Amino acid sequence: MKTTTVLATLFLATAGFTLAAETPANAAPPxxxxxxxxxxxxxxxxxxAAMAAAPFRKESIYQLDVTFTDDTGKTxxxxxxxxxxxxxxxxxxSCGYACPLTVTDLLAIQGRLPxxxxxxxxxxxxSFDVARDTPAMLAKYRADRGLDGQWVLLHGSDDAVRExxxxxxxxxxxxxxxxxxxxxxxxxxxxxxxIVHQRQGLQGGLDEAAAALAAAK
Amino acid sequence: xxxxxQHLPGQRALLALAVLGLAxxxxxxxxxxxxxxxxxxxxxLLRSTKDAPQxxxxxxxxxxxxxxxxxxxxxxxxxxKWRRSQVSKLFADSSYLENWTGDLEPGLKxxxxxxxxxxxxxxxxxxxxxxxxxxxxxxxxxxxxxAGYTGPDGRKDEALNRDLYAWLARPVPAVLADVATAKxxxxxxxxxxxxxxxxxDDFNTAMVTGESRADTGLERDLFCxxxxxxxxxxxxxxxxxxxxxRSSLQANNTTSSLGFRCAxxxxxxxxxx
Numbered sequence: 001m002k003t004t005t006v007l008a009t010l011f012l013a014t015a016g017f018t019l020a021a022e023t024p025a026n027a028a029p030p031x032x033x034x035x036x037x038x039x040x041x042x043x044x045x046x047x048x049a050a051m052a053a054a055p056f057r058k059e060s061i062y063q064l065d066v067t068f069t070d071d072t073g074k075t076x077x078x079x080x081x082x083x084x085x086x087x088x089x090x091x092x093x094s095c096g097y098a099c100p101l102t103v104t105d106l107l108a109i110q111g112r113l114p115x116x117x118x119x120x121x122x123x124x125x126x127s128f129d130v131a132r133d134t135p136a137m138l139a140k141y142r143a144d145r146g147l148d149g150q151w152v153l154l155h156g157s158d159d160a161v162r163e164x165x166x167x168x169x170x171x172x173x174x175x176x177x178x179x180x181x182x183x184x185x186x187x188x189x190x191x192x193x194x195i196v197h198q199r200q201g202l203q204g205g206l207d208e209a210a211a212a213l214a215a216a217k
Numbered sequence: 218x219x220x221x222x223q224h225l226p227g228q229r230a231l232l233a234l235a236v237l238g239l240a241x242x243x244x245x246x247x248x249x250x251x252x253x254x255x256x257x258x259x260x261x262l263l264r265s266t267k268d269a270p271q272x273x274x275x276x277x278x279x280x281x282x283x284x285x286x287x288x289x290x291x292x293x294x295x296x297x298k299w300r301r302s303q304v305s306k307l308f309a310d311s312s313y314l315e316n317w318t319g320d321l322e323p324g325l326k327x328x329x330x331x332x333x334x335x336x337x338x339x340x341x342x343x344x345x346x347x348x349x350x351x352x353x354x355x356x357x358x359x360x361x362x363x364a365g366y367t368g369p370d371g372r373k374d375e376a377l378n379r380d381l382y383a384w385l386a387r388p389v390p391a392v393l394a395d396v397a398t399a400k401x402x403x404x405x406x407x408x409x410x411x412x413x414x415x416x417x418d419d420f421n422t423a424m425v426t427g428e429s430r431a432d433t434g435l436e437r438d439l440f441c442x443x444x445x446x447x448x449x450x451x452x453x454x455x456x457x458x459x460x461x462x463r464s465s466l467q468a469n470n471t472t473s474s475l476g477f478r479c480a481x482x483x484x485x486x487x488x489x490x
Contacts, residue, residue, distance in 0.1 A: 058305055058306065058307075059306075059307065060307075061307065063305050063307060063308075064307075162418070162419070162421075163339070163342070163468075165421065166338060166339070166421055166467075166468035167307060167468065169467060170421075171421045171422060172421070172422065173419070173422035176269045
């Protein structure tokens with residue numbers, strides 16, 4: 001409810017601006033936060049703490065008020081990803097085709113980031129399989145795939161997963177055999193949780209994704 | 218029309234009995250504005266070869282009518298973040314409630330008893346949550362809507378099909394009719410056909426792209442597991458239209474003929490001996 005009030009204030013304040021739909025996703029917002037939009041310097045922590053208290057921007061997917069659980073069992077509100085550039089993919093552990101390929105691609109993207117950015121960027125996997133991909137299962141997947149501390153593996157409720165998928169434009173459906181049909185869509189978010197790039201399909205696009213990540217403010 | 222109303226209560230009681238006919242269980246009476254839909258089987262229009270030909274649908278409760286402007290007004294009054302001027306464009310596009318005069322004034326183009334339209338999936342979902350309900354799934358909605366006026370199988374119900382196709386052939390009127398004008402079907406659900414299109418919870422499950430040429434071929438690059446998709450009943454034109462509409466929508470889209478109604482699980486409580 002607090003968020004509601006804050007958002008309401010934000011939208012009232014920006015009511016005079018052009019419609020969000022007409023603003024390219026990667027355009028500078030009309031009132032960029034001076035704070036973490038700047039190069040994160042040594043005072044980064046204090047800076048981002050201050051920013052976290054500010055309302056989410058109107059194009060930020062972090063306005064979606066949903067909470068996940070990571071592979072250590074810790075609760076992670078979606079908005080907790082704020083402050084770092086994010087590579088977001090929806091997947092499921094038992095996927096036999098596209099998801100392992102996509103994770104391999106994401107590892108390749110991670111590998112080609114400049115050292116500075118590699119320390120900052122977060123790779124987030126959110127599972128469609130709310131019944132089977134428990135935090136323990138995700139922890140095993142992390143070990144199996146050798147995913148380092150920059151990776152966040154998330155389990156959520158059916159509602160949280162469905163709303164996040166809808167927001168990203170990811171279609172998915174559980175088949176009779178328990179597997180999921182799903183869009184192959186990797187989303188790059190800037191530090192404010194605004195979508196700056198999406199890679200559709202399974203072929204190529206690694207350089208573009210890495211570049212979008214590097215450019216993400 | 219009047220006749221339907223008159224024998225409905227009896228019909229509904231029978232249905233309720235069918236829904237409840239579970240030994241050792243009692244049924245919490247449905248709220249006045251919802252009707253019980255008995256358990257059944259739904260044959261998906263489009264399915265991959267891995268899917269079973271039919272999907273079991275558990276008994277559930279469905280709103281008897283689509284949500285009205287009056288009801289949605291009460292919702293946005295209580296939930297300012299869903300007012301037209303305040304909603305995030307991520308959750309409702311720029312034509313959200315465009316037919317309303319103001320944030321809290323539906324106005325002449327959106328009469329209070331008419332179904333609310335120009336609402337997004339996110340908004341419909343938020344409404345349902347606030348009401349302690351949820352949106353029906355495709356299987357639930359289609360199963361309930363497969364009934365005719367007089368029986369559970371509407372395919373051979375000439376009156377229903379005549380009304381349905383007459384509606385499909387008509388342009389969307391500038392001002393929608395009151396929900397009370399909609400005829401109840403066999404289950405007592407009114408206006409599933411003939412008033413507005415309706416959101417379903419899992420609208421975003423159709424593995425098709427906006428590009429019709431791409432849809433016909435394999436799209437394994439875009440959709441994992443979408444290799445084989447086939448349609449069961451190519452004669453069910455209206456079902457194809459609903460399917461095409463759902464697959465064309467984004468969750469923040471709103472249109473002049475798309476509304477919604479809510480559903481709820483049947484709550485069964487074990488009777489104490």
